[in-house]
Amino acid sequence: MKTLKNYHWNKALLILALFIGITIQAQTQNQIIPLWDKIPGEIKASDYKENESITDGKVQSTSLVTIPTLSVFLPAQSKPNQAAVLIFPGGGYQHLAIDKEGTKVAQWFNSLGIAAFVVKYRLPSDKIMKNKNIGPLQDAQEAVRYVRQNAAKFNIDPTKIGIMGFSAGGHLASTLSTHYDDKVYEASKISARPDFSLLIYPVISMQNDITHKGSQVSLLGNKPSSELLDSFSNEKRVTAQTPPTFLVHATDDTVVLPENSINFYLALKKNAVPAELHIYEKGGHGFGLGVKDTSKFWTRDCEEWLRTHGYLL
Template identity: 80%
Template sequence: MISQIQAQNQVLPLWKVIPQEIKAPDYQEKEITKEGKVQSTSLVSIPTLSVFLPSGIKQNQTAVIILPGGGYQHLAIDKEGTKVAEWFNSLGIVAFVLKYRLPSDLIMTNKNVGPLQDAQEAIRVVRQNAAKWNIDPNKIGIMGFSAGGHLASTLCTHYDDRVYETSSKVSARPDFSLLIYPVISMQNDITHKGSQISLLGENASQELIDSFSNEKKVTAQTPPAFLVHATDDGAVFPENSINYYLALKNNKVVAELHLYENGGHGFGLGVKDTSKFWTKACEEWLKSNNY
């Protein structure tokens, strides 16, 4: 087990200066731990990138930045972060878990773009340091679960948006995306209401809703996607994944969608029923696309 414990090599602060930050001394991060492991965290004000390197140094490795879910209210950092990073390491893939800021008017001047600022910067940091971690700068993917899937798909469709001042010429476009029971849409009929309210507020304008309904923002330049959803997901309807998949297909972007009969919501790496086989399908997809 030593290799697993050593797998998390370092935790890096994402920013030197957090953009559009509001200082709020009372806004303190809250962690929920179980048996010494952080399960969930909320009230994140200082975003970090945890680095998980597979054993054995290889050149030109694939990397995936993982965005845990939690309805833009908390981060399921173990089930949809650490555990997933360890799984990637077992496949020889470099993994990063992004502890991103959750939308809050208390710590950011525009809560709609706070998480996206962190996601864009995470890709830039990994791409800038690709040589250091033996990563191929053209094989950097983004992965998101649930609301983290909304952030991942937002990054895939808004990677060129200038949401913070940067002199960096490094692209924030992921090379591929892995979207696991993702929130994609902010449209009232299919969105996850909690995520929508957290990100856009109680009475968001239709313009704002459209802007963050990522199925409407797909172009031919949107990164390829591997999508997983359970048909019986009552929290985030499978239409989120279906509509994104159809938008990718219509734009001739490489896409694969797995809809499982059972699994509900929040099955992580798979727990029971048919959803527990998605990791195998994901592994095969990564292989067949040379990641």
């Protein structure tokens, strides 16, 4: 009788433990974390309010971001010392394609056993920033510092924190990869350097002959100085310390020319940084996880790159 009672008691404890574990996992999974207690260089503007585009109850894109956040996505089977990727959606520094280049990508990473964080970063604006050139970079640096500081909480290896950026989000990701040590706010001593970088049809350069003009104007203004153009042309900022990088582009991309990825790859190669570049014949621009032609295979190639570099458990 006593054994039977112990059995039922132990079973009840096990069910309770499982329930608590699932509840904690769900709470963490649904977390949306504000990046800042006090946003550096902030200008208050009451008429500048976030604008979300919603379809079927799901946020597709957002603009006029004032409160940058991290949305947490953890694998169903969370393992100790897993890798993590912070995702920067694109949108020409005008809006964020938060679903196609954020949420869906995070879910794909989760299917590989990688923790993911969608970064809703501030878009450059003189209305809400004292210096709009560095506003997105401030958010990007702080996002990496936050995840690294809280790595144990999310079962993340602090030496396996990567970033992924699409289009203008790729510019921000490549800026972070090459400007992670820039002092753009009063930061903690935690490193903002990503351990690896995944750049998907990225804007890399601000040089007039190959840049995406909309991204250039949004970030640097209508008449940027040559110094500013050079500083944010990230192919010119690569060093031996730039993180290993995986790049994807399509030959027929007429929005963001593939020369952006090619020139960044050549700079990485020159500095002996591990790099892999995939230029697909067709795909155009903005194909997200891949919707047509040869671009639909980039996720397979990316998965193999992650496995080769030890980021898949």
